Structures are given as C-alpha cells and as structure tokens.
Amino acid sequence: MVRPSRRGFLEGSALTLAALTGVFNPATNVHASSRSAETLADLDISAPFADAFLPVPAEDALSTTYATLIAERVDADTAEELSYRARSTTEQLDIDVDELSATVAVMPADRGIRLVTAAGGFDRLDHGETLAVGERNGTTGGESNDGPSTEAETTDELPAGWRLTDDGEIALVTGDGVAAAAIGSTSSSSPRGRSTPSGDDVSDQRIETVREAGRAAAGEADRFAASPLGAAALSRLGGFETVLLIPDADSGPFLSRVPDNVDAFAVGFETNPEDLRDIEGTVENAYVIRAVDGADGLDDETVERLVRTVDPAVPVETDITRTDGLVLVDAVVEAPPEFDREASPDARVQSRFNRAAGTVTFEHVEGEAVPADELEVWHSGEEVSDTVLNGEEFTAGDEITVETGLIATVTLRWFDPDANVYDTYASERVDREAFAFNYDMTAETLELTYEAERSADASNLRLVHRGESGVRTVGDEFVDGTLEPGDSVTVRDVSVGDSVRLEFDVEQPPDGGSLVHYRARPPSVWISSRAEEGTTVRYDGEESRPADAFVTLVNGEPTDLQFADEYDTLSGDEELVLGELPLGSTVAVEWHEPNEPVVISEEEVVPNTHASIEYDPDAGEITVQHRGGRTLPASELELQAGRAPTDVQPADKLDEFGPDDSFTAPVPPLSRVRLVWTGGEDEHYLGGTTTARDAVAATYDVDTEAMTIEYVGEQPADPERLRVSVTGTGKSRGRELDRESAFAAEYDELTAGDAITVDDVGLDNTVVVSVHTEFENGAATSSVAHFSATPRRGFVVDDGGDNEASGTTLRYVGEVRRDADAFRVLIDGEPATNQPTDETDRLTGGETLSLGDLSAGTSVAVEWAAGDETRTVMEHVIPPQATFEVTYESADDGKGGVVTFTHAGGDTLDADRVDVVVEPATDGLRPWDSDTDEVTAGDETSVTADTEPKLAVVVFNEHETLHHEPLNRDT
Structure with missing residues (x-):
C-alpha cells in the first residue's frame, strides 16, 4: 500500500471532519425530523432526502447565505447507533430513534438562526404554543389535537395539516413525519454594541425562519433543492449516507483553502465521517463542483487539490469527468492517519531558524532514537526526506538541516504506515519577523510590509481577508513572485472584527496555521476584582488612545470616576479603581471611536473570595476555610457535592463567611465538592476538591499484564462514582470510560480492600481512575490517579x-x-x-x-x-553544591538594564555545563562564559536586558536549577 503521507501532507481534512461530526459548531447538531406525503417528486432526489429537503427554503427566501448544509441518512434502532447529529435530533424533539430516517442541518454564514429538518415515521410533533395551522381541504378548522386552533392563524402558506409552533427556544413547523426547526440567536463578530437584537427580535426571527420553511414545503417559496447546486448535487449524491453541501465557497467553513475559481460544491460520503477511523480497505466518495468560469476553468490538478483539502479521509484514486458545466469526481479513499503521541518514540526535538543562512535545523535534544525510515521531513508542501536524512536513526545529538530560504514552512514528523498513526515532532514557519502590520481604523485600511534585509520568494503565499461579507483572496501583486525589502500592500475595507492572514498556499498540517495574522480588534480593557482595591478597570491596548474615548458604566450609568479624570492618553496598563461595588452589579466599558459607541468589555461583579477545602478521611468530613477576599453572607453560599446541595450548608454554621472563618460538613468519599456563590445571575466558583483522591492504590503484574486497582479509603464509598480507562500505545484514544462502573459490577458498596483487575495492560499503557459525576445538565469526570504499567520517575x-x-x-x-x-x-x-x-x-x-x-x-x-x-x-x-547572588542595575532611561550573576561559594563548576537565564531577555539558555573553563567563587557574568527582567536562573547540565530568583524593581 502506498503510504498516505506520500500522496500529500494533509491527514484528511480535519475541518471537514469537525464540521460533519459536530465539533465544528455543536449548536448545529440540534435537529428536527420530517416525512410528508408532499415530496420533491419533480426533482430526482431519492427518499428520504426528498422529504428532509422539502422544507428547506432557498437562501434568498431567508435573505442569507448558507455556509453549509449537512444531510444524513438514519437507520438505527438504538441511540448508541446514531451519529452525534441524529442523536441530538431525537433528544431535542423527542422523536423515537426508530422513527428517524434523515436529517438536514443548515448553518447560515452569519452564524445566526439555524434551520434543521429531518424525515421519519413519526406523527406530527406538538411543541409549544400553536401560532399558525395550514388549511385542510379548504377549511379553517384544525384537528382535535391542534391545540387552541381558534386563536391560531390559519394560512394557505403552510401545507394542509401542518402546524407552526414556538416554545420560546425553538420555533417549529411540522406535519405528519415532517419538521423544520429554527434554533439559536443572531450573532456577530463585531464588538457588542447598542444594536444587539432583543429576545423578542430573536424570537421573531426564529418564527419567520420556520414560516419560510413551511412556505417552501407548501411550494409557496423557492426551495434549496431547486437551486443550481441543490438540483445538480442532490440528484447525484442522494444515495450516499452523508452529504455535505457548500453553496458559496467564499462563505463556507473552508475559507481560503478552496481554490478561488471554485464557486460551490457538494460531497457525498459513503461512510458516516464519525466512522472514518474504522474503515477497512477503501470506500468511495463523490463530488459535484461548480466552477466560476465553467467546468473547463478547473484543471485536474486544482480539482484534486480541492478533494484533498475537503475530504476527511485520504484520497488514493480520483476519476474526474466534466458534464453539463459541472466537474464530477469519484474518489476512492481510505482511513486518515490518526495523531498518536503515545505511539511515537519518546524524543524531544527542537527547531531553530538561521536567518542569515536561510536554513531550519531540527535537533534531537534527548530521548529515544527514531528510525530514519519512520521519519518524514516536509518543506513547503513537498517531502524532502530522501535529501536531508542520513543514517539509520535520528538519535540524541543528531541534527537535520533543511535549506528553506527566507519564507517557508517545514515540519518533522513520525509516521507508522502499519498502524496508520503519526506524531509531529517540530515545525517552523519562517520568517514571521519579516512582516509588519499597520492598521488605520478610521480609514479601515491595513498595510502589510515586508521588512527583511533580503529579497524572498513569496509565490507560495496568499493573502486572505475575512470579514462579515465573506472570505476573499487579496493582494495578488504582493505574493505573485519575489518580495523586495520595503514592499507593501494595502488591504481596504478592513472593519473591526475582520482578520487578514498571510498564509502558505501549499499543503500543510491541519494545525499549520498562518505565517502572520492580524485581527482588527477594539482596544482591550480588563475588568477584575481585587481583595484590596475592589473592582478595577485596566487598559491593555497595543496603541495609545485618548482617555475620553472610554466611558465606564455600572448598571448602565456612568461612574463618578472615569479614565479621563486621571489620564489624557491611555497607552497600556493604566488602571481605574472603582472600589468595592455591590455584588451582582454589571460593569461595562464603552468605546466611542470610531463610529457608534460599542461595549468592549462587560463583567458582573462577583466575589474575589477564595476558599480551601480539605478532606479528613477518618472523620469523613470536609473543612471549608476562608483564604482571602471579600466577606460574604453565608446565605449566598452553597456547598455542593456532585452539583447537588449537601445536607449541611454554610448558613447552618455561620452568618458570614470571612477571614479566619471555617466550617465542617460530612461529605461522602469520591465526591466532587465545590463552594459556590449564588447571589448573582450565575453561580460563581470559590473553591473545590475531590474527596479521598488518594483512596485507590494499584499493583501491577508484569507476567500477566494485569493491573489490580484497590480501594483503600477509610470510609465506605459508592462504587458507581469510579470509572476506569486505559491509555497508551495501541489505545491512543483510550478505552471508552465504563458506562457501568467496573467497581459497581462487583460491589454494592466499597470498603477498604475491595479491588478489581484490569487485564491487557501493556508496558506502555496507563490505567486512569476517575471520579464520574452526573448532574441535571450534564456530567463531569476528573481523574484521581494515573497508574503507569512501567515506572515513570518512580x-x-x-x-x-x-x-x-x-x-x-x-x-x-x-x-x-x-x-x-x-x-x-x-x-x-x-x-x-x-x-x-x-x-x-x-x-x-x-x-x-x-x-x-x-x-x-x-x-x-x-x-x-x-x-x-x-x-x-x-x-x-548529582549536582554541584554552589550558591549564587544576583544583582540588577537598571538603565538610566528606565528601559532594561544589566543583570549580574556572581558565584558566591561552594563547588567549582565546569563552565561549559553552566548556563544562565534572564526572562525575557535571553530567550532560553545563555552560556556563563565561553572564554573560561571553570566557574569558581567570585566569578561573574552579566546579561544586558532591553526590557525590565522578571526572573534570573542559574542552570547546570541544561536542566538542573542551581539558583532561581524573581526580579522586581519595586522591592
């Protein structure tokens, strides 16, 4: 089999996989369902997708642009068989698993109201208040289960027998077995301003969204299935298990990674993307691509690049045809490699860029040797392993040097083709320091300048501007060839909230990132509470601004003290001390430039109180101690175990909780305990712990590869709370946490000495014991012990x-x-x-x-x-026994100074084994003195710092700290 990495650097599209499995935006996984006698029979779409797309209106009907549509066939009998999306559908709309046949999730480009539909064998859903019903056979009366039909609107813009309802969170239009639901609220990437929609406005938008869905189902509004992409793609891809549609490549989740001349595309996946890791052999996916300039405007190389960019699996073969102005691709794919740090040799690799030589060097610093035939070196999208790797292994002290020039992306990674797993040891994107941004907020222009001292090849770069209107590639003249020192480009119409990225236009890892990135942000202002000063507001902007451009508000009213009362200009770290404000107050800062005032920071005043919680295993109780901060009424505190109130509460023991106050309460072992303040809109965490964290012990049997986990706690415990998992080589994702605790399967109650045995624990595995807590809105798991089969720093x-x-x-x-x-x-x-x-x-x-x-x-x-x-x-x-003294003398201008290290006594040291660190001046280790062989009592070395130093350290043998001293000019 050809190694996947030889076909391209991308391990499948992580972005596609995230979007399709729900990670991209979990909110898109709230679905409705559908089945109806009315279908899209006039279009060649196979069931059940024909029913699921029935209530999906065209984008123009909703005055929006669709970023993605994800359609999925469903054939399951239990919730465990469902994908994440389908399971959310059944849970949100209370549909039986075996009654769901298909779902469609629609995400608008503005990330506002989302529309979800589904098809199935369920009766008409009944959720919330009925607002409208469709006419039935020309009459206006509803069925007996229509609810208050006399108060609801009757309309011919809904299919006969359909109902439009709203429960305050979800608006729904539904018939027998068909439903379209509008979920979510409007959002914007811009700063918070006074134009934020109210709750009533958002509710109205949800209702209007499903009303349009109902009109589409009734044939009164254009349907997406009849749009150019819908008609072309759904007729060809309707038989696949999952279909991803991107109606506008500039607004979809792939941003600039899709070639500019691709207008829209759709993909049919033979296997649900959630099951990609389990593919054995190959499966076939299919693509329908619309080009800006017609099918002939996309050459095969561009088409194959799009497939490699989008497909979450690894393409091994593509068949490209062109018909009816479309590009059609049949792609044979196999499971993508999986990131597995535990599987790779344990080696620490550092990379460094030599600007003068135009090279990047990877140095094996320490750890295990890596076989050379398992290493890959990638340079700007091309594998160059054969030209830079020498020898049979890469071991401690070895270096690999890649000639990169002044602009490049390079990566060193490990790959095991048999296990289909990889690990990235190091990567570099050079030269970030060669570019500078200058943003003019008033003119909304951003200037990017190349400031290096030599020319560089920029043909592997692209400049991308992302804003509310979409994503576009700009500045072609800047990246079309060679960059000379001083070359610049101006990007226009860059509003607050927009971003501009200079990216590599080559294949690179999913986390490859951009070369340089600028986001047009409003100034940063931080609101915090301190025990001594109360609430403070601190300016943290990157540039100077007039102080009167900022207005501080408490509960919507200007405060008596403003930045402008104390400063003319804010340049960074200026503070406005508001003092102790009533708990629950809302503090906000408005910025009055460059246009309408916008809220750039907003916080609720919450206690700065900190509490410690310690568990006494003999008594089976905790002690809660006030450790600092504000004194609080005990009535506003709640002690929780597993997110539920404990039997004993702070108010049972105290009137106030202040300095030196403490109280005790009985709590079961293996409980997640926390103290919260309940006096505001949300609970505020003050302190917590997991009781009896040391109540489990382990014994490992090398011969049988078995780990025995024993409960050694003093108090009886509920076995349901304990979960056990195994991680490590061969188990890179870990065994799934027990749905039913292995301890609970053996014991009704845990007492000291009770134990279970975990089999098949190899030498490179670790058994993780966790405390699992389930509560009303979810669950939480916190590990209390990690038992490694092989001693690690034992x-x-x-x-x-x-x-x-x-x-x-x-x-x-x-x-x-x-x-x-x-x-x-x-x-x-x-x-x-x-x-x-x-x-x-x-x-x-x-x-x-x-x-x-x-x-x-x-x-x-x-x-x-x-x-x-x-x-x-x-x-x-064994390190030497030596003492050191550190002095700091600031410069006359107050910017930086000189840090001097003095060997004050003790052992004589080899000079080549002694380094010093001054943070942030040295940016790592710096030799004591390259001109001497030994460091003896009285010897000195100095470091000149351009900025105020924070810390001074003397290091022996590159990792042993001999002296550690914080530096503070104020003390």
Whole structure:
C-alpha cells in the first residue's frame, strides 16, 4: 500500500471532519425530523432526502447565505447507533430513534438562526404554543389535537395539516413525519454594541425562519433543492449516507483553502465521517463542483487539490469527468492517519531558524532514537526526506538541516504506515519577523510590509481577508513572485472584527496555521476584582488612545470616576479603581471611536473570595476555610457535592463567611465538592476538591499484564462514582470510560480492600481512575490517579543539601506497588552497594535507600526488569553544591538594564555545563562564559536586558536549577 503521507501532507481534512461530526459548531447538531406525503417528486432526489429537503427554503427566501448544509441518512434502532447529529435530533424533539430516517442541518454564514429538518415515521410533533395551522381541504378548522386552533392563524402558506409552533427556544413547523426547526440567536463578530437584537427580535426571527420553511414545503417559496447546486448535487449524491453541501465557497467553513475559481460544491460520503477511523480497505466518495468560469476553468490538478483539502479521509484514486458545466469526481479513499503521541518514540526535538543562512535545523535534544525510515521531513508542501536524512536513526545529538530560504514552512514528523498513526515532532514557519502590520481604523485600511534585509520568494503565499461579507483572496501583486525589502500592500475595507492572514498556499498540517495574522480588534480593557482595591478597570491596548474615548458604566450609568479624570492618553496598563461595588452589579466599558459607541468589555461583579477545602478521611468530613477576599453572607453560599446541595450548608454554621472563618460538613468519599456563590445571575466558583483522591492504590503484574486497582479509603464509598480507562500505545484514544462502573459490577458498596483487575495492560499503557459525576445538565469526570504499567520517575534522589551527614538517598515515590527485586540501582554504571531488595520485599511508596556520600557529577540510574526486557526508569546526575547572588542595575532611561550573576561559594563548576537565564531577555539558555573553563567563587557574568527582567536562573547540565530568583524593581 502506498503510504498516505506520500500522496500529500494533509491527514484528511480535519475541518471537514469537525464540521460533519459536530465539533465544528455543536449548536448545529440540534435537529428536527420530517416525512410528508408532499415530496420533491419533480426533482430526482431519492427518499428520504426528498422529504428532509422539502422544507428547506432557498437562501434568498431567508435573505442569507448558507455556509453549509449537512444531510444524513438514519437507520438505527438504538441511540448508541446514531451519529452525534441524529442523536441530538431525537433528544431535542423527542422523536423515537426508530422513527428517524434523515436529517438536514443548515448553518447560515452569519452564524445566526439555524434551520434543521429531518424525515421519519413519526406523527406530527406538538411543541409549544400553536401560532399558525395550514388549511385542510379548504377549511379553517384544525384537528382535535391542534391545540387552541381558534386563536391560531390559519394560512394557505403552510401545507394542509401542518402546524407552526414556538416554545420560546425553538420555533417549529411540522406535519405528519415532517419538521423544520429554527434554533439559536443572531450573532456577530463585531464588538457588542447598542444594536444587539432583543429576545423578542430573536424570537421573531426564529418564527419567520420556520414560516419560510413551511412556505417552501407548501411550494409557496423557492426551495434549496431547486437551486443550481441543490438540483445538480442532490440528484447525484442522494444515495450516499452523508452529504455535505457548500453553496458559496467564499462563505463556507473552508475559507481560503478552496481554490478561488471554485464557486460551490457538494460531497457525498459513503461512510458516516464519525466512522472514518474504522474503515477497512477503501470506500468511495463523490463530488459535484461548480466552477466560476465553467467546468473547463478547473484543471485536474486544482480539482484534486480541492478533494484533498475537503475530504476527511485520504484520497488514493480520483476519476474526474466534466458534464453539463459541472466537474464530477469519484474518489476512492481510505482511513486518515490518526495523531498518536503515545505511539511515537519518546524524543524531544527542537527547531531553530538561521536567518542569515536561510536554513531550519531540527535537533534531537534527548530521548529515544527514531528510525530514519519512520521519519518524514516536509518543506513547503513537498517531502524532502530522501535529501536531508542520513543514517539509520535520528538519535540524541543528531541534527537535520533543511535549506528553506527566507519564507517557508517545514515540519518533522513520525509516521507508522502499519498502524496508520503519526506524531509531529517540530515545525517552523519562517520568517514571521519579516512582516509588519499597520492598521488605520478610521480609514479601515491595513498595510502589510515586508521588512527583511533580503529579497524572498513569496509565490507560495496568499493573502486572505475575512470579514462579515465573506472570505476573499487579496493582494495578488504582493505574493505573485519575489518580495523586495520595503514592499507593501494595502488591504481596504478592513472593519473591526475582520482578520487578514498571510498564509502558505501549499499543503500543510491541519494545525499549520498562518505565517502572520492580524485581527482588527477594539482596544482591550480588563475588568477584575481585587481583595484590596475592589473592582478595577485596566487598559491593555497595543496603541495609545485618548482617555475620553472610554466611558465606564455600572448598571448602565456612568461612574463618578472615569479614565479621563486621571489620564489624557491611555497607552497600556493604566488602571481605574472603582472600589468595592455591590455584588451582582454589571460593569461595562464603552468605546466611542470610531463610529457608534460599542461595549468592549462587560463583567458582573462577583466575589474575589477564595476558599480551601480539605478532606479528613477518618472523620469523613470536609473543612471549608476562608483564604482571602471579600466577606460574604453565608446565605449566598452553597456547598455542593456532585452539583447537588449537601445536607449541611454554610448558613447552618455561620452568618458570614470571612477571614479566619471555617466550617465542617460530612461529605461522602469520591465526591466532587465545590463552594459556590449564588447571589448573582450565575453561580460563581470559590473553591473545590475531590474527596479521598488518594483512596485507590494499584499493583501491577508484569507476567500477566494485569493491573489490580484497590480501594483503600477509610470510609465506605459508592462504587458507581469510579470509572476506569486505559491509555497508551495501541489505545491512543483510550478505552471508552465504563458506562457501568467496573467497581459497581462487583460491589454494592466499597470498603477498604475491595479491588478489581484490569487485564491487557501493556508496558506502555496507563490505567486512569476517575471520579464520574452526573448532574441535571450534564456530567463531569476528573481523574484521581494515573497508574503507569512501567515506572515513570518512580524514584527521586535527595542529594543531602546542606546536611552533609545525611548523604544521598533514593526514595520510591511511584503510585504503583511493585516488587523490590525488579529494580536495580546503578552508580556510575555499576551496581550500588545497597539495593531496594535489601530493605524491603515490596515497594508501596515512601521507602528510602541510602546511597552514601556521592560527589558532584556522579550519575545514579535505576533499572526495572519486566520479563525479558530491562528498562532504565530513572537517571540523575548529582549536582554541584554552589550558591549564587544576583544583582540588577537598571538603565538610566528606565528601559532594561544589566543583570549580574556572581558565584558566591561552594563547588567549582565546569563552565561549559553552566548556563544562565534572564526572562525575557535571553530567550532560553545563555552560556556563563565561553572564554573560561571553570566557574569558581567570585566569578561573574552579566546579561544586558532591553526590557525590565522578571526572573534570573542559574542552570547546570541544561536542566538542573542551581539558583532561581524573581526580579522586581519595586522591592
């Protein structure tokens, strides 16, 4: 089989997969259903899609543009067999699973009101208040189940017997087995302004949307199925399991990734995209493409690029034909590779760009060696592995250098064709520093300038402007060849909320991102509450603005104190202290430039109170302690376990909850406990914990690959709360959490010593134990233990520090109980005099082993025997004992200064093993001094910082911290 990566860099379209499986916008997964005697018989659309598309009006009927339409056939008997979309349909509209045949979800480009339909064998739905009914055989009377028909409008714009209803959240038009529902509210990417639609306006829009759907079903309004794309695509793709339609390529979810000369397209998927990972062999998908300049205006290369961009699977073969002005594609596809970091060799790789040489170097810093035949190097959409890889493996200390020029995207990734999984080790997009933006908000223009010192090839780039009117490629003259220093391009009509991206016009990973990106945002203003000052407003803009352009409001009224009272200009970090405001107040900041005032920040005043919660396993109760912030009435607090109020509440113990106050309450073990403030519109979290987090222990049997999980808590516990999963190699997505707890299957109540056994736990797997909580609006799971089959940092070394008499000790800190004789301790590669088995037969946690007095530079390692395999599970080098002093002298202009490190005493150090860090000045490690061999007491080194330094660190052997000191000019 040809390796998928050799056919292209994209691992299937993650965007398509997200849109089709509900991740792209979960709100699109609320559906209705449909079946009707009236169908689209005049169009060649197979059932049940003919029924499902019956109430879908054309875009013009709703004065909008459709970004996507997703149609899905449904044939299931249980909810578990349904896709995410179909399951949402049955739950939202209370339709039996076996009565649903098809769904259609329509997402408008403005992300406002969504329309969903479906077809099935259900009776006419009855939801909410009846607003209108369709005339039946020329009469005006409704059936007996029509509800208050005498008060509802009777209209011939709905099919006979159909009903239009509204329940305040969903507007619905429905007949026997047919339904179209309008869900959601209008939204905008612009800042919040005074034109935000009211709840009544949104309700009216929902009702008008389904009214148009009813008119389409009655034949009184144009239907989408009769539109150019609908008529061309649905007749050809109606037999597929899932159909994705993009009526306007500039408004769909693919943005600039679709070639400019593609006007619209549709895809039929043989397999539901949610099941793509389980494809065995190949399946066939089909495409219908409308081009801007006709079918002949799209060459085969462009068509194949579109298929690779859109298809969530990996195309292995395409058959392209042109007929009736359309481009038709039959694509044979196979399962896309899956990202699996656990499966790849555990290697840490760093990348660095050399601007002068025009190269990117990938350095294997540490970790496991990677076989060269499992590595891929990609340069601007082309694989260049054969030209840059040497040797049989990529191991610690090795480097791979790629000649990139000044503009490129490069990636180093691991790929296993047998398991069809991959991992990305490192990637670079260069040269981001070579471009600068300048935005004029008043003129709505954005200037992009190339500021490098040398010319560069820009033919692999494209400039994309995204705004409310859609997505368009701009600035062709800027990216059509060679960029010279100083070249610039101006993008016009860039409104607040728009974005402009300079992207690579080549295939790259799903998370490849853009080279540079600018979003036209209003200025940033942050509203926060502090214990000492109360509520404060802080300006965090990137440019200076007049202070009187900002107006602060509390509950809609201007505050007595404004930015303009204290500042003429705001340039960054200016604060307006409003003091202690009543809890529940709404603080907002209006910006009065450049046009109508818009709200750029809005927050409810909530307590800045923090509480700690500690669990006493012996008493089976928690202690809630006030740790700081505002004093609150106890009546406005609620203690919850599993999102339900506990039997004992704060008001039962206290009148107020303030400094030094605390109270206790009995809480079952393995409970998610939290303290919330309930005095505002929403609950506000003050503190929480999961009780008895250490109430489970584990023992691993290497020979049988079994992990025993034991409950060791002091108090009896509900076994339903515990869930167990397994992650790791071969289980990259993890075993699905038990729908019914494995503990609950064995025990009615957990007491100390109760245990279960998890089989098939390989050496590279981890067993995760979690506490699962279900509540009215959902569920939550929090892990309380991770038991790795192989010890991972199971030991720590105590170097003795200033207490020379203590010597060096090795302490077992692993969470899994293990046989001591499976471990061997090595000192400088030789077995240590004392071994774990000399002290104990079983390591359960906390056991120590004396290693004697070890000098600086001595290496300590621990090996673990697992059957025929031996693994090194810990390596440590004894660091030197040295002290340092740090001084900081600021520059005369107050911008930056000099940080000086001084070796104040202790061991002499090898200079090439000592580095210093000054954040943010050094941007990583900087050698102590390249001109000396040793660092001894009294030696100094300095770092010049252009900005105020925040932290100074001395590092030994690139990872061992010898000195750590925060820097603060005010102290």
